[in-house]
Amino acid sequence: MMKYILFVFALALTIGAKAQDAALQHTPKGALYQIFTHAPGDKVKEGDIITFQYIQKTDKDSVLYSTYVSGRPGQARIQPSQNLADLMEVFPLLAVNDSVLVKVPTDSLFKGHEESRPPFFPKGSFLKFFIKIQKAQSMDVFMAEIKQAETDGANKYIADHKLTLQTTASGLKYVITKQGTGIKPQNGDTVLVNYAGRSLDDKVFDSSIEAVAKQAGLQQPGRTYEPLVVYVGLAGTEHSVITGWNEGLLLLNEGSKATFVIPSNLAYGAQGSGEIKPFSTLVFDLELVKVKPAKKTPAVTKAPAKKTPGKTTGLKKEVATKKN
The missing domain is CATH 3.10.50.40 (Chitinase A; domain 3)
Structure with missing residues (x-):
């Protein structure tokens, strides 16, 4: 009986997880996301500086980092996305006060350097971000x-x-x-x-x-x-x-x-x-x-140029020519 109950519980969790994943949308580069709120106002745009709170978690909901705990919100300048983990595909979909879940596939993060993959990120797992946008400002205002x-x-x-x-x-x-x-x-x-x-x-x-x-x-x-x-x-x-x-x-x-x-x-x-x-x-x-004091280099005095007897230069020469 107990095994049956555990099986049903596990099945329910699996169905719940799949239902949640079904609600997620995909970015062009392959991240998954779900926006929980749709605040009024303009979406953040390229060039904006955003201030945001976030929590990083594993698939098993182990917290890796939290700005709420550190007391230092994240900040980023919105620019074209360079890689899957920079979240620049998701930020422009949000307005101030919006919250979003973003799931980044770890297979893409460790592609080409599998030796760096920690055990809490097995193949097929995700790095999860829970994000809330607090501020969006132009560079001048920021x-x-x-x-x-x-x-x-x-x-x-x-x-x-x-x-x-x-x-x-x-x-x-x-x-x-x-x-x-x-x-x-x-x-x-x-x-x-x-x-x-x-x-x-x-x-x-x-x-x-x-x-x-x-x-x-x-x-x-x-x-x-x-x-x-x-x-x-x-x-x-x-x-x-x-x-x-x-x-x-x-x-x-x-x-x-x-x-x-x-x-x-x-x-x-x-x-x-x-x-x-x-x-x-x-x-x-x-x-x-x-x-x-720095050592001063003594000034070098140039010796006067020697004059060749019988020769004149410049204006004196011209005057002498006119007299002839």
């Missing part, structure tokens, strides 16, 4: 919103820390907390700098000072804690630094201490770097320990 959020965050940090800063034409904000008495660096000079870098949530992400690094719990195995060597104004070298540093260091005398509040366009921009998120304003407390 960038304006990003910049405003960055500005608001920086202003809040400055107000909370009661900083009185000067601002350069490029947007670098700084305050000299200790005025040094040494020389100022010039482009091409080598300088030694101690520093601690922070995000706007006051989290230290890097420091050349051991006590600061340890207090912040930084894991920097093999790091030698000593002043950083910087070639001021020289991009693309081992010791080159972000634009905000290059500009700010030129404002300081040797021995000075300062705080720089550096907007993302003078730091790591839209790409970010490591744990530094895109469009992040950064805060640096630093000390200009030493300035080593």
Whole structure:
């Protein structure tokens, strides 16, 4: 009897799954999808930046990733589909507040590199996405919103820390907390700098000072804690630094201490770097320990050209000819 009941239950699940699959539609590249809501308003279009929540699951409903858990919604720019997994065939079918289930066949994902297929994605299985569109914006509106959020965050940090800063034409904000008495660096000079870098949530992400690094719990195995060597104004070298540093260091005398509040366009921009998120304003407390002026190449003075006796040149020659 129990075997019969289990058989009926399994059959019901199979029929239910098949009925659900029958409701799914196919994209040209072979993904399956079902739109659960049809919100009013325009569909997202090519060039839009969308913000969306999503959950990734296996066929057996094991959660692989959830933006609801991570607290970071997904974002993407709508463009022509390059592959089955980019979901660009499905996004243009949706409006803001629409929800959709997308099933991507894993056979297509691991085609040509079966050795990478994990055991929870057997042949014939699907990677499932449950997606809800939250926002669709043009690039201009998206960038304006990003910049405003960055500005608001920086202003809040400055107000909370009661900083009185000067601002350069490029947007670098700084305050000299200790005025040094040494020389100022010039482009091409080598300088030694101690520093601690922070995000706007006051989290230290890097420091050349051991006590600061340890207090912040930084894991920097093999790091030698000593002043950083910087070639001021020289991009693309081992010791080159972000634009905000290059500009700010030129404002300081040797021995000075300062705080720089550096907007993302003078730091790591839209790409970010490591744990530094895109469009992040950064805060640096630093000390200009030493300035080593670049070696100057002595100017070469040309010897005056020797004149050949009896010859004239230019205007003098023409005048001499007229006299004859």
